[in-house]
Amino acid sequence: MSAAPADADAPIVPVRDGVFFTLPAALPRGRHNLGREQVMAAQRERLLVAVTELLAARGYAGFGPTDVAKRAGVSLAAFYDAFANKDECVFAGYDRFIQVLLTQLTGAELAGRDRRSIVAEALGQYLGSLQNDLVVARAYQVEIDALGRAARRRRRKSIRLFAEYIRGLVRSATGNRQPLLSVTAYMAVVYAVRQLTADALDESDEPDLTVLSADLEPWLIDLFRER
Numbered sequence: 001m002s003a004a005p006a007d008a009d010a011p012i013v014p015v016r017d018g019v020f021f022t023l024p025a026a027l028p029r030g031r032h033n034l035g036r037e038q039v040m041a042a043q044r045e046r047l048l049v050a051v052t053e054l055l056a057a058r059g060y061a062g063f064g065p066t067d068v069a070k071r072a073g074v075s076l077a078a079f080y081d082a083f084a085n086k087d088e089c090v091f092a093g094y095d096r097f098i099q100v101l102l103t104q105l106t107g108a109e110l111a112g113r114d115r116r117s118i119v120a121e122a123l124g125q126y127l128g129s130l131q132n133d134l135v136v137a138r139a140y141q142v143e144i145d146a147l148g149r150a151a152r153r154r155r156r157k158s159i160r161l162f163a164e165y166i167r168g169l170v171r172s173a174t175g176n177r178q179p180l181l182s183v184t185a186y187m188a189v190v191y192a193v194r195q196l197t198a199d200a201l202d203e204s205d206e207p208d209l210t211v212l213s214a215d216l217e218p219w220l221i222d223l224f225r226e227r
Contacts, residue, residue: 012057012071014049019133020100021049044082046072048096051089056139060090060146087147091154097140098158104129106165115173119220122166123193123213130197131209141198159194163187181223189223 017023024042050071054063065086069079083089108125110118130137144151163186170181193216200207 010057012053013135015052015135016133019129020097020136021045021052023049040078040081043072043074043078044092046074047079047082047089048093051086052093052136052139055090055093055143056135059143065089087150090144090147091150094140094144094151094154097136098154098161101126101129102158102161102165105162110169111172113169113173115170116221118166118169118173120213120217122169123216123220124210126193127197127209127212134201134206137197137209138201141194142201159187159190162190166190189220 015021022045024045047068050068054067054071065079066076068089069076083092104125105122108121110121160183163183167183167186196212197209200209
């Protein structure tokens, strides 16, 4: 499914601070004691926030590096100090998105649980994280598709990471016996869940992604049952 083009005149909605990105405090004016690395780290975070907000609101073709720098409140030179081009900035935002999702999943203390509990908790963590910041979710579940093959390659890598982790949990829950499902099968499941969230984000400005759990949990629990 290809994402519908975003409205170039749509309002730019800010990300939620502290979910996927943390907005740095404004840099002090004039002389200050901050080192160059601190300044660059703050500017980089602001640029990641800005590119995410623009991507979600306008779509990939609707903005350029100048727009990102302006929204971030930094100079264009600062943009190019941080990133070689717009694509590199977008992919850095996507990498953060995946990193946070994986960190939340792996930090959910799923090891040792039964499969029903694993499915419910993992699905709840994933959908809940997306629901907590629909701007970030829309940027990196829908609009990222416009970056073509490079985006698909990154997606495959991230989905494999999710699949391998969940497969390992299910294997432990079945007494460390080799599960019948391959990593490829688990990847297919992750793809399916991802696509359903992308469709919901594409069809509504304010979807309730958590309602997908009611339909998905029975299917996933049955899929992962011990043969």
